[in-house]
Each structure stands twice: as structure tokens, then as C-alpha cells.
Amino acid sequence: MLRLSKLTDYGTVIMTHLARDPGRIYSAAELAAAIGVAVPTVSKILKTLARHHLLQSLRGANGGYLLARPPEHISIAQVIDAMEGPAGMTECSVAAGLCAQEGLCAIRANWQSINRVIFMALNSVTLADMAQPVLHTVDIGALHARGARAAS
Known part of the structure; x- marks a missing residue:
């Protein structure tokens, strides 16, 4: 079974929460309360995401975190x-x-082909998609065909 780590799962939940109000600055405590995860865990995830330039970190009394790019530009x-x-x-x-x-x-x-299809599926889903009440379906067949064309 393919499974993401718990921290990665929480990271996607945090990023999706931020995507619902992309211009808003959130503190780690606000995000922790919103998603039901301890503040130290949320802080660790936020620092990782900021280090990878997916979040912008703002210091000061009104500081916090916000998306570094529009949600439709983060997969x-x-x-x-x-x-x-x-x-x-x-x-x-x-x-x-x-x-x-x-x-x-x-x-x-064969493993590389499988990996490519999975990556293309994950890359085709943005935070804007995740923030919607229902995710649009991903056409795995079309992704596989596109991957096969790219490989040849």
C-alpha cells in the first residue's frame, strides 16, 4: 500500500486550509486549532514548507504564514x-x-512508468482543487497515455 507519512498528510491539510483564504496570514496556533494537531507539530511542518518556498513566513506581532504562490500554482x-x-x-x-x-x-x-503516472496525477491536483468541496476526478488513463507519449 502506498502511504504518506502523518506529517505529510498534516502538511496537505494545512496547505489546503491556507488555500481556502490565500491572502490571509495564519499563526501556527490558529492552524493547529483549525486542524486539531499540536502546535509544535504544526510549527515543524510550517518551517519545512517555508524552507521549500511553498509558504511565506512573516515575523513580528502580526506575523505568521501564508501561501508563497496562488493555490492554483502549488501542486x-x-x-x-x-x-x-x-x-x-x-x-x-x-x-x-x-x-x-x-x-x-x-x-x-516498468517501475519508472508507474512512478511517472503517479507523479503526473499528484502534479495535476493543485491546492485550489483540494480546497474545493469535491475534487474533480483524475483520468488515470489519459495521464498514462500522456506519460507513454512523453517517454517515447
């Missing part, structure tokens, strides 16, 4: 990448040279 893939690093089903699907069996592996290309 779920970018949030996952900021929280966990490059998403990959297997070591070899992230980058070459990470697996000792790479030269002998007969299924590496």
Missing part, C-alpha cells in the same frame, strides 16, 4: 516533495544509481 506533488523528498515507488524510480541491482533489473522501466 500536491510539490507539497509531498517538500515534506518527504522526491516521491518514488522504488529507489530506482527516483534517480539512477540508487540501487545496487539497477544494471541487472528487468523491471526498472
Whole structure:
């Protein structure tokens, strides 16, 4: 089963909350209360997202955090990448040279194809999409066809 870490899950919830009112500045305490997660955990996530330029951090009495870009310009893939690093089903699907069996592996290309489809699906969903009451469906078949054309 594919599963995101709890911190990444919380990160997507925080970013989606911010996307619902993108110009508003939120404190860590406000966000923690809104999503029901402890302030230290929320603070850790906010710092990570700000370090990856997805959030803007403002200091001072009226400081806090807001989205660094409009919600339609931030994808779920970018949030996952900021929280966990490059998403990959297997070591070899992230980058070459990470697996000792790479030269002998007969299924590496298949894993890379699967990884590409998953990435394209995650990259096609923005924070603006997530902020909607119901997410539009993602046509996996169209994504796979687009990935196959890009690979050839």
C-alpha cells in the first residue's frame, strides 16, 4: 500500500486550509486549532514548507504564514516533495544509481512508468482543487497515455 507519512498528510491539510483564504496570514496556533494537531507539530511542518518556498513566513506581532504562490500554482506533488523528498515507488524510480541491482533489473522501466503516472496525477491536483468541496476526478488513463507519449 502506498502511504504518506502523518506529517505529510498534516502538511496537505494545512496547505489546503491556507488555500481556502490565500491572502490571509495564519499563526501556527490558529492552524493547529483549525486542524486539531499540536502546535509544535504544526510549527515543524510550517518551517519545512517555508524552507521549500511553498509558504511565506512573516515575523513580528502580526506575523505568521501564508501561501508563497496562488493555490492554483502549488501542486500536491510539490507539497509531498517538500515534506518527504522526491516521491518514488522504488529507489530506482527516483534517480539512477540508487540501487545496487539497477544494471541487472528487468523491471526498472516498468517501475519508472508507474512512478511517472503517479507523479503526473499528484502534479495535476493543485491546492485550489483540494480546497474545493469535491475534487474533480483524475483520468488515470489519459495521464498514462500522456506519460507513454512523453517517454517515447
